[in-house]
Amino acid sequence: MSGTAVKLGLAAALAAANLFPAAGATRGLLVHPGEFSAKWIERARMTGVDTLALHPEGGPHSFTSLTNLLSQMRTDGFRALVDRAIDAGLRIEYEFHAGGYLLPRELFAGHPEYFRLDEKGVRNPDFDFCVANPEALAIVAARARQLVDSLYRSTDRYYFWLDDTDAGGCRCPGCAALAPSDRQLKALNAMIREMRKSNPRATLAYLAYRSTLERPRTVKPEDGIFLEYAPIERVWDKPVSAQNIADPVRLGELIAYFGGKGAKVLEYWYDNSLFSQWTKPARLFRPANAVVRADLAYYGRIGFADIASFACYLGDDYEAAWGEPDLSAFAPDGIVCRGFWGEARKRDQTTFECRADADRVYFSFNVWDDNVTAAPVGEPERTLESYDRVEVFFAATADLSKPYCGIEIDPYGRVLDYRGNYGKGLDYSWNVRTLKVSTRIVEGGYLVKGSIAITELAEFEIDLRNCWFGAFRADYAPGGRLIDWYSFRPSDGRPANFHQPNMFAPAALRP
Numbered sequence: 277m278s279g280t281a282v283k284l285g286l287a288a289a290l291a292a293a294n295l296f297p298a299a300g301a302t303r304g305l306l307v308h309p310g311e312f313s314a315k316w317i318e319r320a321r322m323t324g325v326d327t328l329a330l331h332p333e334g335g336p337h338s339f340t341s342l343t344n345l346l347s348q349m350r351t352d353g354f355r356a357l358v359d360r361a362i363d364a365g366l367r368i369e370y371e372f373h374a375g376g377y378l379l380p381r382e383l384f385a386g387h388p389e390y391f392r393l394d395e396k397g398v399r400n401p402d403f404d405f406c407v408a409n410p411e412a413l414a415i416v417a418a419r420a421r422q423l424v425d426s427l428y429r430s431t432d433r434y435y436f437w438l439d440d441t442d443a444g445g446c447r448c449p450g451c452a453a454l455a456p457s458d459r460q461l462k463a464l465n466a467m468i469r470e471m472r473k474s475n476p477r478a479t480l481a482y483l484a485y486r487s488t489l490e491r492p493r494t495v496k497p498e499d500g501i502f503l504e505y506a507p508i509e510r511v512w513d514k515p516v517s518a519q520n521i522a523d524p525v526r527l528g529e530l531i532a533y534f535g536g537k538g539a540k541v542l543e544y545w546y547d548n549s550l551f552s553q554w555t556k557p558a559r560l561f562r563p564a565n566a567v568v569r570a571d572l573a574y575y576g577r578i579g580f581a582d583i584a585s586f587a588c589y590l591g592d593d594y595e596a597a598w599g600e601p602d603l604s605a606f607a608p609d610g611i612v613c614r615g616f617w618g619e620a621r622k623r624d625q626t627t628f629e630c631r632a633d634a635d636r637v638y639f640s641f642n643v644w645d646d647n648v649t650a651a652p653v654g655e656p657e658r659t660l661e662s663y664d665r666v667e668v669f670f671a672a673t674a675d676l677s678k679p680y681c682g683i684e685i686d687p688y689g690r691v692l693d694y695r696g697n698y699g700k701g702l703d704y705s706w707n708v709r710t711l712k713v714s715t716r717i718v719e720g721g722y723l724v725k726g727s728i729a730i731t732e733l734a735e736f737e738i739d740l741r742n743c744w745f746g747a748f749r750a751d752y753a754p755g756g757r758l759i760d761w762y763s764f765r766p767s768d769g770r771p772a773n774f775h776q777p778n779m780f781a782p783a784a785l786r787p
């Protein structure tokens with residue numbers, strides 16, 4: 277491979293390196309806090325989920341379930357589970373109905389004007405609040421900011437929905453002039469301004485759900501408001517694209533109104549609380565896999581960047597009664613890893629993607645490294661071990677009981693390859709025959725694209741529908757001094773050792 281490399285702007289280079297379709301939307305699952313467990317963390321990781329969201333029960337119990345979550349959040353046990361999830365590469369979010377929490381009901385005695393004017397013409401503290409009352413909105417905004425401060429290790433995406441009812445609207449003249457969508461957005465605008473005083477990167481969901489499915493007419497979203505679309509009225513046995521609820525014109529209008537950035541779908545595919553009529557014990561759950569797959573493709577095409585589903589009533593009690601739920605349709609085809617972890621658990625923005633077609637497995641690394649070092653031309657293969665490089669491993673089994681395929685590639689496309697024998701070292705006499713590689717050094721890093729024949733991976737007994745992979749990189753300074761080891765998931769070894777089963781993850785590389 278030639279030693280010349282062209283420096284390009286990273287964006288231009290990425291566009292030129294368009295080996296794959298768009299990386300795909302991030303994927304999330306929402307679970308009840310009482311069902312949040314080590315099992316769920318493992319299950320999410322195995323399904324290729326990016327985000328686990330804690331969702332305290334909605335409906336009439338929203339206030340109690342939210343306050344329970346906030347108490348639980350202060351316990352060591354809960355925090356240890358959240359830490360564990362984040363260490364496993366997941367993000368943690370919190371999604372809940374909060375109307376009754378944002379304006380404390382005990383204020384009603386002194387300030388009935390803060391509360392809604394109900395259909396009988398009297399102030400009523402049952403749901404939500406009067407958005408025409410500036411003092412009420414100021415309290416709501418301050419409470420939203422407190423929530424930002426108390427949600428343990430949340431991402432910057434917040435979900436403080438109004439109460440779970442269509443009856444919550446205030447009928448005072450100021451509120452009655454607004455549609456439900458505009459009323460919601462007015463409250464959210466007040467919240468996000470205050471929330472950003474605590475977290476300048478905070479964003480807040482506008483929930484398009486039931487009475488707020490129509491886009492707002494008069495109120496404009498403040499910076500940081502994003503769309504969250506929850507089609508609870510849909511039917512479950514046919515794709516959402518065949519239903520009026522997800523009419524692409526209306527959806528497109530909603531997305532456009534909120535600027536498209538971060539638009540999210542919140543689906544019910546795995547909401548066994550709904551399918552169990554919100555009553556335990558949980559019923560046996562059989563997901564509509566063909567519908568899930570069709571809907572995922574549809575939402576991706578429309579432009580949703582974040583696709584999530586409720587996954588309640590599938591906790592440890594479910595598993596004990598019915599076994600492991602089938603989440604296979606939710607797993608993305610191929611692999612997308614965003615961000616690599618250094619040894620000291622510092623995360624960079626390196627990405628790794630992997631897909632297969634009928635003949636080959638394709639992978640790409642986009643490495644973030646502002647000081648690229650490479651071996652001199654003409655040195656032997658093992659010299660690469662003292663320079664920057666990426667590493668990809670493919671294995672047939674989780675325990676590495678069979679030899680695995682190891683390929684390391686430097687920024688100039690030179691290859692160090694071996695057959696890994698777990699516990700017995702690396703056999704460098706093995707040489708890959710079908711590998712194709714191209715690389716490019718760009719501003720701020722380097723790109724590596726490669727592909728390998730499926731027949732060659734089959735010699736390692738690798739079944740692409742159910743295989744194991746690892747993705748790593750080494751960062752060296754000039755002169756052969758190691759800066760850091762990076763892996764697609766945090767290493768629990770110190771120093772990092774990638775040649776062990778816990779550094780592999782499952783993948784379905786379906787052609």
Ligand SMILES: [Zn+2]
Binds near residue numbers: 406447452
């Ligand atoms: Zn009002």
